Amino acid sequence: MYNIARSDMEQTEDYSSFFMNLALDEARKALAKLEVPVGCVIVENGEVIASASNRTNETRNATRHAEMEAIDMVLLRWQSSDDTGMVSTHENVVHRFSKCEIYVTCEPCIMCAAGLSILGIKKVYFGCKNERFGGCGSVMSLHVDGCGPCGSYSEKSQSTGSVESSGYECVGGLMAEEAIELFKSFYERGNPNAPRPHRPVQVRN
Amino acid sequence: MQKMDAAVGCKAGMRRWKLNHIPAAQSNLDAHSTVDVIAAKIDPKIASTLMRHLNASAPLPNLGHVKRIKRTSVEAEVELCIILCMANETSKASAINMPEEVSGLVERYGLRPFKAVVSAVEATTKDEWESQCQLWPTSFHPNSCSRPLLEFSNEDEELVAKFMELAVEQAHVARAFGKPSNGAVIVDPSSETIIATGYDQTAQPKNPCKWDCGDGSKSTLQRDNMLLESGKLQVKGTWHPFKHAVMVAINRAAERDISLFKKGLNILAVQQNITQDPIKSEDSIISGNSDYKRQRIEESAITVDNMSTSGIETNGEELLQQDLQRPYLCTGFDVYVTREPCAMCAMALVHQRVRRVFYGIKNPKYGALGSRYKLHSQQGLNHHYTVIQVALSEDDLSS
Numbered sequence: 001m002y003n004i005a006r007s008d009m010e011q012t013e014d015y016s017s018f019f020m021n022l023a024l025d026e027a028r029k030a031l032a033k034l035e036v037p038v039g040c041v042i043v044e045n046g047e048v049i050a051s052a053s054n055r056t057n058e059t060r061n062a063t064r065h066a067e068m069e070a071i072d073m074v075l076l077r078w079q080s081s082d083d084t085g086m087v088s089t090h091e092n093v094v095h096r097f098s099k100c101e102i103y104v105t106c107e108p109c110i111m112c113a114a115g116l117s118i119l120g121i122k123k124v125y126f127g128c129k130n131e132r133f134g135g136c137g138s139v140m141s142l143h144v145d146g147c148g149p150c151g152s153y154s155e156k157s158q159s160t161g162s163v164e165s166s167g168y169e170c171v172g173g174l175m176a177e178e179a180i181e182l183f184k185s186f187y188e189r190g191n192p193n194a195p196r197p198h199r200p201v202q203v204r205n
Numbered sequence: 206m207q208k209m210d211a212a213v214g215c216k217a218g219m220r221r222w223k224l225n226h227i228p229a230a231q232s233n234l235d236a237h238s239t240v241d242v243i244a245a246k247i248d249p250k251i252a253s254t255l256m257r258h259l260n261a262s263a264p265l266p267n268l269g270h271v272k273r274i275k276r277t278s279v280e281a282e283v284e285l286c287i288i289l290c291m292a293n294e295t296s297k298a299s300a301i302n303m304p305e306e307v308s309g310l311v312e313r314y315g316l317r318p319f320k321a322v323v324s325a326v327e328a329t330t331k332d333e334w335e336s337q338c339q340l341w342p343t344s345f346h347p348n349s350c351s352r353p354l355l356e357f358s359n360e361d362e363e364l365v366a367k368f369m370e371l372a373v374e375q376a377h378v379a380r381a382f383g384k385p386s387n388g389a390v391i392v393d394p395s396s397e398t399i400i401a402t403g404y405d406q407t408a409q410p411k412n413p414c415k416w417d418c419g420d421g422s423k424s425t426l427q428r429d430n431m432l433l434e435s436g437k438l439q440v441k442g443t444w445h446p447f448k449h450a451v452m453v454a455i456n457r458a459a460e461r462d463i464s465l466f467k468k469g470l471n472i473l474a475v476q477q478n479i480t481q482d483p484i485k486s487e488d489s490i491i492s493g494n495s496d497y498k499r500q501r502i503e504e505s506a507i508t509v510d511n512m513s514t515s516g517i518e519t520n521g522e523e524l525l526q527q528d529l530q531r532p533y534l535c536t537g538f539d540v541y542v543t544r545e546p547c548a549m550c551a552m553a554l555v556h557q558r559v560r561r562v563f564y565g566i567k568n569p570k571y572g573a574l575g576s577r578y579k580l581h582s583q584q585g586l587n588h589h590y591t592v593i594q595v596a597l598s599e600d601d602l603s604s
Binding site: 058059060061062063064068071072077090093109110111112113114115118119131132133135139140142145147148149150152 | 451546555570
């Protein structure tokens with residue numbers, strides 16, 4: 001894995017570019033597999049603990065965005081190394097995610113932005129804006145509002161209700177041009193799984 | 206905010222739930238709001254020329270639902286009026302301000318502009334549409350399927366109640382496992398088929414357990430019920446912070462799609478190759494597909510028939526027929542969920558392209574379909590579904 005002397009590198013542009021480059025590598029892998037080219041890495045204490053890309057076409061599941069894939073990897077990783085029960089509760093998971101950052105090539109959509117709030121992530125770095133679906137400022141601002149459970153569980157089973165949703169810090173525009181280039185390559189070829197448009201698609205430059 | 210005029214009672218067995226449409230219109234506007242425009246009577250001969258000029262020089266981006274030309278018949282003579290541009294709100298009633306291009310056209314064709322009133326937003330019901338057209342004709346697209354989505358017959362209401370009952374059952378399963386009581390069901394309304402079910406699995410069980418991420422879960426309502434009945438409640442359930450009922454149901458719908466149609470997709474891909482090749486050169490979308498198709502066809506060599514794991518029995522012939530109806534994600538499907546979805550779940554349903562969302566109890570704190578946000582009225586999203594609240598009570602979910 002990628003360990004970096006945190007004290008030296010943190011807060012510098014090099015530090016964040018390093019991880020965003022890894023996220024872009026993931027996005028390129030997605031493009032090669034004919035998936036929408038978005039990639040991300042999750043970093044805990046300067047170490048990449050998960051990297052993933054979009055798998056919506058392969059899974060026939062439009063919610064399998066890069067962030068969701070990476071989050072599942074992190075949970076599996078923690079679980080498999082967890083003999084002390086440190087991540088067996090929602091509170092523990094939130095505590096551990098509060099030390100994690102995510103680098104994603106495109107602004108998280110509303111769903112992912114809400115999910116990252118549920119996990120209590122520390123900070124989100126993203127590349128290009130997502131004007132159509134963005135949940136970190138473009139369409140909605142879930143990094144400010146936060147998100148919680150569906151329904152207010154008033155009963156005793158409110159084990160998840162005790163954790164309040166939270167906003168998180170968000171930095172956009174990191175290596176946005178590279179991310180946009182990947183989208184252009186993808187859409188010029190056409191999303192093979194999308195329904196055929198009624199009118200011919202025009203590629204804008 | 207306006208309640209749906211057609212709010213109706215809903216009855217099934219002993220239960221009776223009220224249906225409320227949660228309209229997607231902007232909060233400060235309803236179907237009766239109007240805006241002022243500048244219009245003029247025109248000679249039918251110049252109608253298409255004027256349309257072309259006006260669409261270029263004075264487009265009406267916020268009035269997509271309004272027909273640009275109004276046609277009336279006066280004693281067997283057709284009279285046409287055209288909207289020239291929006292009226293400047295600050296100008297006095299008598300003064301008419303128009304963009305330069307528009308005044309040019311007025312001069313060239315000798316038009317006499319006047320102020321007219323048109324509806325500000327698209328109608329959501331047939332009644333609204335008819336009253337809008339008294340002012341100026343508008344278009345009305347109730348839905349993409351054959352029946353209006355908001356007009357419920359008695360049979361429809363019974364179906365809504367039936368499917369919501371299933372979602373309530375799912376919520377009860379969650380409760381029995383000591384999890385927040387929320388359940389969801391995805392239904393194909395065209396065949397009244399249940400596509401997938403899910404219940405909340407966000408709370409950790411008493412005993413430590415394995416994570417269950419995505420594809421791993423094969424549990425079904427039947428299996429859960431069997432466990433319940435056999436008294437093995439302490440079974441090590443699975444949990445995940447994102448396993449809200451809606452997310453679980455969506456995951457299962459996708460798993461069903463894969464297991465039902467995996468073979469079918471390959472057959473379909475081959476068929477498409479044959480039938481669509483002639484137009485290939487004209488259609489950039491299709492021609493861009495060849496890599497993808499090749500990959501899919503290659504996959505067919507290693508496809509495994511995993512019908513048995515999904516518990517769905519079907520023979521080859523049926524499978525072949527279903528191939529041709531493979532849905533794109535959850536297009537055309539309805540979702541029933543006992544609690545108002547949060548932003549994560551509501552957006553997941555947009556991504557998955559469901560047709561209608563029926564939800565039960567409102568979620569004032571995080572609800573994204575009427576309470577805190579109105580995701581279904583968010584401009585710019587690539588898909589919008591219809592939202593209807595089925596007024597459940599907490600008692601329905603706890604009894």
